[in-house]
Amino acid sequence: MATASAFTINPPSDRMAGGLPKIGIRPVIDGRRRGVRESLENQTMSLARLVASFISENLKHSCGLPVECVVADTCIGGVYEAAKCAEKFDANNVGATISVTPCWCYGSETMDMDPSRPKAVFGFNGTERPGAVYLAAALAAHNQKGLPAFGIYGRDVQDASDVRLASDVQEKLLRFSRAALAVASMRGKSYLSMGGTSMGIAGSMVNPGLLEKTFGMRSESVDMSEFVRRWDEGIYDKEEYQRAVKWVDENVKFGFDKNPPEVRHSENVKRDALLTNIKMTIIARDLMIGNKRLAELGFEEEAMGHNAIAGGFQGQRQWNDHFPNGDFLESWLCSSFDWNGIREPFVVATENDHLNGLAMLMGKLLTNTSQGFADVRTYWSPDAIRRVTGWTPDGVVAGGMIHLINSGAVTLEASGQCEIEGKPGIKPWWKVTPDEAARCVNATQYDYADLGYFRGGGYSSQLLSKGGMPITMSRLNLVDGLGPVLQVAEGWSVDVPDHVFDVINKRTDPTWPTTFFVPRVTGKGAFRDVYAVMENWGANHGAFSYGHVGADLVTLASMLRIPVNMHNVSEEMLYRPSAWAAFGTRDPEGADYRACEAFGPLYG
Numbered sequence: 001m002a003t004a005s006a007f008t009i010n011p012p013s014d015r016m017a018g019g020l021p022k023i024g025i026r027p028v029i030d031g032r033r034r035g036v037r038e039s040l041e042n043q044t045m046s047l048a049r050l051v052a053s054f055i056s057e058n059l060k061h062s063c064g065l066p067v068e069c070v071v072a073d074t075c076i077g078g079v080y081e082a083a084k085c086a087e088k089f090d091a092n093n094v095g096a097t098i099s100v101t102p103c104w105c106y107g108s109e110t111m112d113m114d115p116s117r118p119k120a121v122f123g124f125n126g127t128e129r130p131g132a133v134y135l136a137a138a139l140a141a142h143n144q145k146g147l148p149a150f151g152i153y154g155r156d157v158q159d160a161s162d163v164r165l166a167s168d169v170q171e172k173l174l175r176f177s178r179a180a181l182a183v184a185s186m187r188g189k190s191y192l193s194m195g196g197t198s199m200g201i202a203g204s205m206v207n208p209g210l211l212e213k214t215f216g217m218r219s220e221s222v223d224m225s226e227f228v229r230r231w232d233e234g235i236y237d238k239e240e241y242q243r244a245v246k247w248v249d250e251n252v253k254f255g256f257d258k259n260p261p262e263v264r265h266s267e268n269v270k271r272d273a274l275l276t277n278i279k280m281t282i283i284a285r286d287l288m289i290g291n292k293r294l295a296e297l298g299f300e301e302e303a304m305g306h307n308a309i310a311g312g313f314q315g316q317r318q319w320n321d322h323f324p325n326g327d328f329l330e331s332w333l334c335s336s337f338d339w340n341g342i343r344e345p346f347v348v349a350t351e352n353d354h355l356n357g358l359a360m361l362m363g364k365l366l367t368n369t370s371q372g373f374a375d376v377r378t379y380w381s382p383d384a385i386r387r388v389t390g391w392t393p394d395g396v397v398a399g400g401m402i403h404l405i406n407s408g409a410v411t412l413e414a415s416g417q418c419e420i421e422g423k424p425g426i427k428p429w430w431k432v433t434p435d436e437a438a439r440c441v442n443a444t445q446y447d448y449a450d451l452g453y454f455r456g457g458g459y460s461s462q463l464l465s466k467g468g469m470p471i472t473m474s475r476l477n478l479v480d481g482l483g484p485v486l487q488v489a490e491g492w493s494v495d496v497p498d499h500v501f502d503v504i505n506k507r508t509d510p511t512w513p514t515t516f517f518v519p520r521v522t523g524k525g526a527f528r529d530v531y532a533v534m535e536n537w538g539a540n541h542g543a544f545s546y547g548h549v550g551a552d553l554v555t556l557a558s559m560l561r562i563p564v565n566m567h568n569v570s571e572e573m574l575y576r577p578s579a580w581a582a583f584g585t586r587d588p589e590g591a592d593y594r595a596c597e598a599f600g601p602l603y604g
Contacts, residue, residue: 014065016063095183098119149579152173182362199351214484284333359474367552382398402530415466444461453509475538
């Protein structure tokens with residue numbers, strides 16, 4: 001059994017090359033001198049600094065470091081000062097901008113013209129000066145020039161002397177900033193394919209054009225023989241490996257072998273499989289982000305890694321038909337802790353499904369939490385549950401549930417052993433306590449792999465998610481002639497009686513992790529009922545994040561020009577660039593498609 005003493009706490013640090021993106025704050029002002037500009041300087045700059053402080057105090061990067069804001073050196077009254085501001089932002093790795101003003105300004109002369117930086121305009125709602133008039137003029141200029149921008153405007157009029165940010169303004173500032181930072185954090189980073197296509201799954205046919213044009217990312221790949229080369233030639237930190245083996249032996253729980261006795265592997269083969277799994281975990285991490293220790297060992301090239309903010313492991317079939325599977329490495333890397341302590345989780349997609357990996361990445365960057373990967377395996381109707389278990393579903397499960405289960409990359413935190421306000425949850429990694437990490441490990445057991453699926457053996461993580469966690473499931477799909485589309489389903493993990501779980505679990509693979517999920521239904525369209533959600537899901541896989549973060553995903557998708565074809569976010573929560581309204585206000589879904597098509601991929 002693991003105890004809290006097994007986990008050190010690592011300080012936040014940025015492990016990626018390229019630096020952390022910042023948010024640029026642009027104080028925009030009426031450029032007329034001789035009394036007009038002078039009367040507004042203090043108010044405008046103070047508002048900009050207030051916005052900068054609010055964002056920095058409330059947001060962190062996924063690595064745990066606080067978000068920095070860069071404020072222009074002067075207010076921006078015209079094109080010269082706009083250019084000086086852009087120069088400063090370029091020198092300070094600004095990835096998104098918010099223009100702030102309480103007054104009228106010259107729209108096209110003061111706007112941010114960078115086409116790849118997400119941008120918002122905050123027009124203070126006060127009657128003394130027409131900040132709202134500038135907001136409307138500036139947004140019109142952005143739309144006319146093909147530079148979509150988000151509008152921020154408080155519902156209630158404030159006095160010019162009111163130095164507070166209204167609650168609805170705060171909400172929009174944070175939603176924009178979370179999504180914009182996700183966009184900027186992905187830019188220039190890599191998706192690393194460890195292997196290639198898995199079992200004919202289209203999602204694992206990695207699309208470089210999608211990565212480059214839509215996400216601004218690189219497509220990197222290594223053949224799976226690289227794992228063999230590295231362990232054969234000793235290209236890993238053997239001291240860490242020995243420490244990891246000792247830690248796993250002392251803290252990780254191992255379960256049963258479901259295979260018939262006549263085909264079971266010997267105990268020696270099982271031990272070798274575990275040791276290989278530990279090496280694979282270390283090697284996969286080194287491939288993604290590098291390891292300075294390798295340079296000390298004489299492997300300078302390998303020490304650099306691929307600067308991969310996300311990756312995928314092919315596994316099936318060629319690898320898993322001969323070598324131990326990748327479930328161990330996927331589950332540990334996707335969690336917020338291992339033998340090195342509590343640290344930032346990785347994004348590693350099972351079967352190299354990069355479309356699901358990208359959905360996981362978006363969820364991680366928006367929430368700063370570890371992500372789940374699962375087969376969207378089975379819709380269990382109330383009648384089917386009653387027929388096979390004898391239990392009549394009630395409460396939130398009365399309309400049935402979806403069984404999320406997959407052998408690989410679900411975080412151990414999906415067990416729900418961390419607590420948020422006394423309820424099960426998944427926290428940003430720097431808030432996970434050693435005691436919570438130990439509980440997650442103890443709630444998981446590694447069973448020997450099903451040799452029908454995985455001829456080379458290995459270990460699969462088995463856990464059951466606690467019910468009551470708000471969850472958002474998402475999936476990125478590629479459609480010929482259309483491009484990428486995103487699906488979003490908010491709902492909850494649910495509990496079922498023990499005997500119900502036992503019956504259902506034994507009908508599939510009992511060595512795999514389970515989350516029973518019930519989406520929030522609306523009675524209409526794809527969310528008519530739980531069955532309709534399953535029926536309209538676009539692929540065999542889905543990613544899930546803790547919390548109801550569908551609105552953030554919709555905002556992020558609009559920045560990347562990815563239409564959302566299925567979501568259960570209330571209409572009043574939708575927050576997209578101002579230009580989207582020009583494509584239709586009665587049908588937001590149709591307008592989203594038309595706007596994304598008109599503006600095209602962000603980097604296309």
